[in-house]
Amino acid sequence: MPSLFQRLKTWWTKPPAPPLAPPTVAQNGTGVVDCSTPAAAERALAPQTPDLAQIYDALRGCHDPEIPVNIVDLGLVYDVQVEEGRVDVKMSLTTRGCGMGGYIASEAAERVRALPGVREVNVEIVWDPPWTPEMISPAGRKILGLPE
Secondary structure, eight states, rough: OOOOHHHHHHHHHHOOOOOOOSSEEEOOOEEEESSSSSSHHHHHOOOOOOOOHHHHHHHHBBOOOSSBBBTTTTTTTEEEEETTEEEEEEEEOSTTTTTTTTHHHHHHHHHTTTTTTOOOEEEHHHHHHOGGGGGGGGHHHHTTTTTO
């Protein structure tokens, strides 16, 4: 029977295991994707530009500090355009004299910029058409206690 020293020496001197083969799949946040070639892996793992629903959800987190309704349900967001990581938002304010306009626009830009795949955000304040209370969504009307 080999001594303890001989058994340990055999265990310590085993040749290293061969390196593992590179993975053929990876995670990109939405599930398993094909990474069988470097080009496929780069395409699959590249940040995806968010869709309009994701952008509007992000904008729903932005509120006019004077009104307890988000800017989407207030009807302040007029248009959103998305193209390869660039997001353009056209929005208005409840009045031209709104002192919080710069704050609201910068908060909207920050929330959209935080989405994966967004490289550039442009928030433009527009006055045409002028905002009216009729632009408030049914959800916003309910929060404000307005008739639908």
